Amino acid sequence: MSSTPPTPSGTPSGAPADSHWPLWEVFTQGGQGQPFSHAGSVHATDAEHAMQNARDVYARRGEAVNLWVVPSTAITASAPSDAGPFFDPGNDKAYRHPQFYKAPRGVKVL
Amino acid sequence: MSAAKSAVRSGGGHDEGDDVGVATGQAVAGTRSVAGTRGPVLGAPLFEYLLRLGDDRLILGHRLSEWCGHGPILEEDIATANMALDLIGQAASLLQLAGEAEGQGRDEDALAYFRDGVLFRNCLMVEQPNGDFGQTMMRQFLFDAFSVLQWEALAQVSHTGVAAIAAKSLKEAKYHLRHSSGWVVRLGDGTAESQARVQRALDSVWRFTGELFGRDAVDDAVAALGIPVDQAAMKSGWDAIVDEVLARATLVRPADGPMQRGGRTGRHTEHLGHLLATMQIVARSHPGARW
Numbered sequence: 239m240s241s242t243p244p245t246p247s248g249t250p251s252g253a254p255a256d257s258h259w260p261l262w263e264v265f266t267q268g269g270q271g272q273p274f275s276h277a278g279s280v281h282a283t284d285a286e287h288a289m290q291n292a293r294d295v296y297a298r299r300g301e302a303v304n305l306w307v308v309p310s311t312a313i314t315a316s317a318p319s320d321a322g323p324f325f326d327p328g329n330d331k332a333y334r335h336p337q338f339y340k341a342p343r344g345v346k347v348l
Numbered sequence: 349m350s351a352a353k354s355a356v357r358s359g360g361g362h363d364e365g366d367d368v369g370v371a372t373g374q375a376v377a378g379t380r381s382v383a384g385t386r387g388p389v390l391g392a393p394l395f396e397y398l399l400r401l402g403d404d405r406l407i408l409g410h411r412l413s414e415w416c417g418h419g420p421i422l423e424e425d426i427a428t429a430n431m432a433l434d435l436i437g438q439a440a441s442l443l444q445l446a447g448e449a450e451g452q453g454r455d456e457d458a459l460a461y462f463r464d465g466v467l468f469r470n471c472l473m474v475e476q477p478n479g480d481f482g483q484t485m486m487r488q489f490l491f492d493a494f495s496v497l498q499w500e501a502l503a504q505v506s507h508t509g510v511a512a513i514a515a516k517s518l519k520e521a522k523y524h525l526r527h528s529s530g531w532v533v534r535l536g537d538g539t540a541e542s543q544a545r546v547q548r549a550l551d552s553v554w555r556f557t558g559e560l561f562g563r564d565a566v567d568d569a570v571a572a573l574g575i576p577v578d579q580a581a582m583k584s585g586w587d588a589i590v591d592e593v594l595a596r597a598t599l600v601r602p603a604d605g606p607m608q609r610g611g612r613t614g615r616h617t618e619h620l621g622h623l624l625a626t627m628q629i630v631a632r633s634h635p636g637a638r639w
Contacts, residue, residue, distance in 0.1 A: 258421060280423050283534060290527055291423035294430050 261310040262288040264295070266302035272347055274306055282307075390613065393569030394449045396469060398510075399459070400566070400612055401498075402442030403470035406460055407620070408491060409435030410627050411478055420481050427527060431488075434520040441513045448509075461631035465621050466614040473556035475611070475620040482542060483549035485531040490553060492525035493589040494560045497582045506574040529593045536597025543598065550594075551602050558607025561586070566612075 258281040265274040277296040282288035288307040297305060316324055328334060390396050412432035419425025443456035473491060478484045499521050502514035535542040561583040571577070594601050610616065631637075 281421060282423070286530060287534070290530065291427065293523075294427040295423055298426075298430050 259283045259287075262292070262307045263310050263313060264288075264292040265306040265308070266292075266296055267304040268301065269303055274304070277301075279310060280307070390566065391450065393566045394573055394575075395446055396566045397570045397575065398442055398446035398449055399469040400471075402439045402446055402456075402459075403468050404474055404491075404495075405435040405442065406439035407468070407470040407623065408474035408488075409433070409439060410623060411474065411476075412484070412488070414478055415481075415484065424481075428484075431524050431527065434517075434524065438513065438517045438520070441516075445509050445513070457631065461628045462635075465616055465624055468611070468614065468616065468620060468624070470611050470616075470620075471556065471559045472608050472611045472617055473553060473559065475617060475623060476553065476556065477619055479549060479552075480545060482531075482535045482546040483553070485528050485535065486546055486549040487553050488524065489528035489532045489593065490557055490590065491560075492521060492528050493586050493593075494582070495521045496525050497585045497589075498577070501577045501582060502575070505576065510575055525589075529589075532593055532599070533597045536594070536599040546597070547599050550599055554602040555605060555608050558604070559609035559611060562609060562612060564612065 260282065261279050262282055262285075263279050264277045266277045267274045277292075280288055280291040280295055282291050285307060289305060292305050292307050296302065409432045412428050412435065415428040416425065416432070419428055439460070440456045443459040447454040447456060447459055473487060476487065496518065499514045499518035502510050503518055505511050505514075532546065535546040537543070561579045563579045567577065567579070591601065608617075
């Protein structure tokens, strides 16, 4: 075991490690005034490169009017183990939801 | 128009001898044979001009499409294929217009798939093999810089068909230039290995750049038809873009040596025949097939 040189692109499971460029998360805005939503991720060397890759991968068919790219490392995510304490308490309290209001006519994006 | 046409056919009446024109009596006259062929005989100027515009995009688009499935990374594979599709789309519009100008009932598919090499009018640069990724991007950058300026000029002309295609294509070309110039800078100002490779690519493709700004009787004739383009102004604009990007890429601009040309009159390098064999085989094996 110790005679085997370490393989930088190998993992214990045998799957190749991600030896690509840094990962960026891509957010697309479908239309003016609409919220940005997460579209996926791309590999890129820098922000401008990430923007171009995001455009080519997620917006080449006219899906977006604006793009955000964010280094994946800049995102703090909740863990699956947080799901219970974070989200369960919200499920059984109807009074938390403003569901007794009517949306004004003409409002399309809410 | 008829005077212009006869000038093209006879190859006379143009100020040749500079380094950006076709040589006297060669090819343009249609009297000089190309090994084993009847030699190129140029058609009407507008038809010829639209073939030049369209064939540049068709052949470069095909070259880029060769990267499909072979890109260095998934994102770049998609980007390269995407640019190939843009270029082939531009070629389809231009060849359709060329077919209308010719008036022989040929559509863009007939012109793309049922024309032999000596009848293609693309510049030599775009038919050169891809080489490594850096070489492909360097060729792409040098062409994109030219293409943006060409579309900017053509978007202003009074020929409505050409101006409409130019306005649409300009947006695509600007994006291509942003992408390819980004790669030239990234590779040039990258590692010693990437810099050496991309400098070698620049040195090897440079001899094909002179042809981009050539002017001959076809250009003079279409100027009279409402498509005047100032090649000298385009060249100085191209020099500015190229110098700026090469400086950021820490690359050395090669000296202008002898320039290769001939594509505009159908005298191509051996690479075009191989490319066309691949590009045209399906259409020629199954003429009229639909799917």
